[in-house]
Amino acid sequence: MSFKDFPKVELHLHLEGAAPPAFIRGLAQEKNIDIGKIFDERGGYAYRDFDHFLKVYEAACTTLQGPEDFRRLTLAVLEESAANGVVYSETFLSPDFCGGGDVSAWKEYLAAMVEAADEAEATMGITLRGIITCIRHQGPEQARTAARCAVETMGDFITGFGMAGAEMLGRPGDFAYSFDMAREAGLALTCHAGEWGGPDMVADTLRDLRPSRIGHGINAIHDLALVDRIAEDGVVLEVCPGSNVVLGAVKGWKDHPIARLRDRGVKVTISTDDPPFFSTTMTDEFNMLSKTFGWTEADFDDLNQVALAAAFCDDATRERISKRLEAAR
Numbered sequence: 001m002s003f004k005d006f007p008k009v010e011l012h013l014h015l016e017g018a019a020p021p022a023f024i025r026g027l028a029q030e031k032n033i034d035i036g037k038i039f040d041e042r043g044g045y046a047y048r049d050f051d052h053f054l055k056v057y058e059a060a061c062t063t064l065q066g067p068e069d070f071r072r073l074t075l076a077v078l079e080e081s082a083a084n085g086v087v088y089s090e091t092f093l094s095p096d097f098c099g100g101g102d103v104s105a106w107k108e109y110l111a112a113m114v115e116a117a118d119e120a121e122a123t124m125g126i127t128l129r130g131i132i133t134c135i136r137h138q139g140p141e142q143a144r145t146a147a148r149c150a151v152e153t154m155g156d157f158i159t160g161f162g163m164a165g166a167e168m169l170g171r172p173g174d175f176a177y178s179f180d181m182a183r184e185a186g187l188a189l190t191c192h193a194g195e196w197g198g199p200d201m202v203a204d205t206l207r208d209l210r211p212s213r214i215g216h217g218i219n220a221i222h223d224l225a226l227v228d229r230i231a232e233d234g235v236v237l238e239v240c241p242g243s244n245v246v247l248g249a250v251k252g253w254k255d256h257p258i259a260r261l262r263d264r265g266v267k268v269t270i271s272t273d274d275p276p277f278f279s280t281t282m283t284d285e286f287n288m289l290s291k292t293f294g295w296t297e298a299d300f301d302d303l304n305q306v307a308l309a310a311a312f313c314d315d316a317t318r319e320r321i322s323k324r325l326e327a328a329r
């Protein structure tokens, strides 16, 4: 069976990374921007490895030049998510790509994205929340700028702070100031770790940045004592299996540790990360997990509940989404 119509909760989606290639090509043509050779002959994004992926990603982002581009992008992304049964989504937003970290410019970009999210909620029935995300390879100083944007604009829509980017650059503690600032303001926290780094990177991230969720976290599997601690502490992993397979963080679907982590009691959730870059959708992720590990509707029901409980939204929103999941049973 296909899980296309099965309702889904997604916690880990990079807004720019979800941009359909045709959307980026269209903007490049409209604005006459030379983005270099970032597409393959079939029109999809082309890159060699993770480092090159980040470069292609940033080249694509040069076409996104103002609030209106982000309004259109948000609508295009939510349309695709809604078509795949996603009823609640959290997206990573980076002020670095939206005015370079200037707070008043960021507010204009944010207003445009909120306008699109409101429209999508009304017309497609999908709810969106934003997590402001610093980019690790831009360094700790730029991370503080992102954290300041987060603190200044947190509220109904911006509910979290996180970090993505090149995981092997610097140590988690370098970013403690930004995470402390966000935590003290009341933002929920997540951080990419254990996608490329080993269990030590996951452990240091938990110790120094104290997020309630970890982006990926899959390499924790190489230290079972750490896995048990993650399970005991209720840390939630935002696992993106298709991304891990395509980028080569794991050898293949059968080798993916998501089932072993779950069987050992870890709260795992399912997301797409940057769907067009990995030729995936939430439907594809559910279908592949079902095919690979024999997961059924009951498993996906349970995974949705774990994700919703870990969502960075207020309890009224959680209750509303919970009712939608229930109604779809």
Ligand code: ADE
Pocket: 014, 017, 164, 165, 166, 167, 192, 195, 243, 273, 274
């Ligand atoms: N930014 C977008 N996708 C990412 C990933 N998979 N890891 C780290 N940073 C990212």
Ligand code: ZN
Pocket: 012, 014, 164, 192, 215, 273
């Ligand atoms: Zn990610």
